[in-house]
Amino acid sequence: MRPxxxxxxxxxxxxxxxxxxxxxxxxxxxxxxxxxxxxxxSGYNTRWVLKVLEKVFAATQHGDGGINGAPVAITIFFGAxxxxxxxxxxxxxxxPLLEYKQNLHSIVSFFVKQWxxxxxxxxxxPPIDEEARLRYPYAYNPQGxxxxxxxxxxxxxxxxxxxxxxCGVPVIDLxxxxxxxxxxxxxxxxxxxxxTQSGNRVVFEEVILKLRExxxxxxxxxxxxxxxxxxxxNDPLKSFQ
Amino acid sequence: MRPxxxxxxxxxxxxxxxxxxxxxxxxxxxxxxxxxxxxxxSGYNTRWVLKVLEKVFAATQHGDGGINGAPVAITIFFGAxxxxxxxxxxxxxxxPLLEYKQNLHSIVSFFVKQWxxxxxxxxxxPPIDEEARLRYPYAYNPQGxxxxxxxxxxxxxxxxxxxxxxCGVPVIDLxxxxxxxxxxxxxxxxxxxxxTQSGNRVVFEEVILKLRExxxxxxxxxxxxxxxxxxxxNDPLKSFQ
Numbered sequence: 439m440r441p442x443x444x445x446x447x448x449x450x451x452x453x454x455x456x457x458x459x460x461x462x463x464x465x466x467x468x469x470x471x472x473x474x475x476x477x478x479x480s481g482y483n484t485r486w487v488l489k490v491l492e493k494v495f496a497a498t499q500h501g502d503g504g505i506n507g508a509p510v511a512i513t514i515f516f517g518a519x520x521x522x523x524x525x526x527x528x529x530x531x532x533x534p535l536l537e538y539k540q541n542l543h544s545i546v547s548f549f550v551k552q553w554x555x556x557x558x559x560x561x562x563x564p565p566i567d568e569e570a571r572l573r574y575p576y577a578y579n580p581q582g583x584x585x586x587x588x589x590x591x592x593x594x595x596x597x598x599x600x601x602x603x604x605c606g607v608p609v610i611d612l613x614x615x616x617x618x619x620x621x622x623x624x625x626x627x628x629x630x631x632x633x634t635q636s637g638n639r640v641v642f643e644e645v646i647l648k649l650r651e652x653x654x655x656x657x658x659x660x661x662x663x664x665x666x667x668x669x670x671x672n673d674p675l676k677s678f679q
Numbered sequence: 680m681r682p683x684x685x686x687x688x689x690x691x692x693x694x695x696x697x698x699x700x701x702x703x704x705x706x707x708x709x710x711x712x713x714x715x716x717x718x719x720x721s722g723y724n725t726r727w728v729l730k731v732l733e734k735v736f737a738a739t740q741h742g743d744g745g746i747n748g749a750p751v752a753i754t755i756f757f758g759a760x761x762x763x764x765x766x767x768x769x770x771x772x773x774x775p776l777l778e779y780k781q782n783l784h785s786i787v788s789f790f791v792k793q794w795x796x797x798x799x800x801x802x803x804x805p806p807i808d809e810e811a812r813l814r815y816p817y818a819y820n821p822q823g824x825x826x827x828x829x830x831x832x833x834x835x836x837x838x839x840x841x842x843x844x845x846c847g848v849p850v851i852d853l854x855x856x857x858x859x860x861x862x863x864x865x866x867x868x869x870x871x872x873x874x875t876q877s878g879n880r881v882v883f884e885e886v887i888l889k890l891r892e893x894x895x896x897x898x899x900x901x902x903x904x905x906x907x908x909x910x911x912x913n914d915p916l917k918s919f920q
Contacts, residue, residue: 452710452711453707453710455696455703455704455706455707455710456703456707457698457699457703457876458698459703459707461706462696462697462698462700462703462706462707463696465696465702465703465706465717466694466696466697466700466703469693469694469696469717469719470693470719470720473716473717475714476706476710476714478710478711479711479904480906480907481907481910482904482907485916486915486916486918486919489916489919490904490919493903493904494903494904530910530912530913530915531915635698662734662735663720663723663731663734663735665721666721666722666723669722669727669771671771672771674727674771674772675726675727675730677727678727678730678731
């Protein structure tokens, strides 16, 4: 039975199998060892997620669930929608900071209870380029103000990091990491929120790094069948006895 | 329980989640409806595959197997390695044409028996650019002759099509399809055998087309949770009751 890694998040997860996406890169990296399973829900915030956790992951709902189908790891990547400002056009996605933190706690607790052996990896919202958000609104925006700000995203990132520490699980601080690149707005973001291929690369590399720290690396994980390089050209069938 | 599509094949399947790969494109296309599960084994021919079918897919081996874990579809994409010439450096991968045909029959039969409701989709080997194969050998090649020829690949493609017809399953004739483009060698192949992003696009589009003919399209398949566009901004939680 090949191990699984679930990717659970919003649009930045849902879109992660597009060209150069971090999910596809993970699937490619682990092509012989791990199934990367996509559970991305565009636009979702942690409040909505709490309403659907059971349905998406509970054992009784599908054969993959339950302790027997526990993934080796799950990435939890929510916050970008919660961080929508409450007085802008994205208000219907906004979740107050304190509730976001509580919700994220509840989500982590759900998986800890459901899958005690699974490595949980939190990922913070990326930074926001407000000017680009004005150029790429996803709804009518008569206010002419961005629906997200980088400052607010930073507060949700900080809350996410706090939850990770409180729960004792690793976290990728994408908000800080990306801003270490001077040209982060153009280099990593395609519309001030979603990721370029280069931005996807950052997520991929950070996820690989965190998984490796938990012993989940290509070198440490068995392949289910012999690799071509390990098959004797003079007696190939020997590998399949 | 989200439906699954298995991708079963050699390196052209194993590499299908690389940048612009047809597997990643499928996963992206079906991001909210289907799990695309990669079972690609670089270098494998149908003779080796027959030795491992049970291990990879049998119900007793993993929770995803058996009738309850039946995928809605499986692509079977072998032949490029079988078609290695018996007197060149790739001889250890060669499988005689008649045996290839019999093996492919056995592989299809295995899935028909294991998963009677699953749509099986055969894919022929792509065409071969012999000059490029000389520039990109994967082993010491003192003969200076290509380990594969386009003519031989064509014979295996014809055999694959015959098996599909005999078994009553659809087939993508990639060998013929790709050669309809005058510049197929450069446009679709990166080393005379494996696919460029453009070549991957051909496979993706053909697979989508064949799945659609079997009723497996985005429009026909349910999403497990509401799409953002269907959520009422004035009362988002209504969608989750």
